[in-house]
Amino acid sequence: MVDMDAGGGDRLALAVLAQYRMATTEQMHLLIAPGVRIERTRRRLAKLRQEGLVDRITLAQAGRTRVWFATRYGAEVASEWPELREWRPAKLGADRIAARLRVGHALRVTETGLAFVADARRRGDVCRPLDWIPEVYHPLGGGEAVIPDALLYYRHDHHRGEEWSMLRAFVEVDRATMGPERLAAKIRAYERLFTYVPVTVGQPRAARARQEEDWRRRYPVFPRLLFVLDGTGPAGVENRLTALTASARLTGPAFRNAVPIYAASLTDLLRNGPSAPVWRPATAPEHCVSWTHPASV
Secondary structure, three states: OOOOOOOOHHHHHHHHHHOOOOOHHHHHHHHHHHOOOOHHHHHHHHHHHHHOEEEEEEEEEHOOEEEEEOHHHHHHHHHHHHOOOOOOOOOOOOOOHHHHHHHHHHHHHHHHHHHHHHHHHHHHEEEOOHEEOOOOEEEEEHHHHOOOEEEEEEEOOOOOOOEEEEEEEEEEEEOOOHHHHHHHHHHHHHHHHHHHHOOOOOHHHHHHHOOOHHHHHOOOOOOEEEEEOOOOOHHHHHHHHHHHHHHHHHOHHHHHOOEEEEEEHHHHHHHOOOOOOEEEEEOOOOEEEOOOOOOOO
């Protein structure tokens, strides 16, 4: 059983690990307890490991960095908590072999999420650790689905809390493990999600005509798309942005006008912060803007 200490620190640590899939000791510390000494986070993780809720692997090629993940038991415990209801159950938990096979991409996704959380803290916006939700399943029918690397919830305060916008984004973290065309094809998949209306077998045609798109059950507006580009130099980033631009310009006007699509290099994002004007709109890549503009509610 998780020790519910005074600050709920054990519960938060397990929830973050189960939701983020994997994180280094330093990433965990910055996510859950940046105001205390890192030794406290190390002790907390060691205790959760003794209880069988989390485990770790060691990356010899990265200075023996420890990478933590929730065990299947730990994920089952955490999945009962209401704050983690967005999960897809089939993805819960891992073992050491599974962790080693996916550690590179998982840590990049965690690093990106941490950048948004830390940036919000600096700016006085609201993006808590559990507002970054990897691999949320969105069905397209016929067994197909869109599963973004992460779904981001972010409250952007304009004037000291007097005016604010609730922003949502689908985030794709690309490490150049697929070609530019395959990356750009993800935009068309999101356009399919934008228009997808589930069909119930035997339902009258008139009733089907009144149904709304499936995404409206979760979101008041369709989340914007953020592509974070890593694994290449500047030339590779430009090649991928060119492919994204071509794909975005081929989408229908309803999707193109409703859904902002931005891309940024992970290097720029980490150096300047996600709120900085490091994002290039896919339909106008000559500009650099903040991902929070234009605001939506």
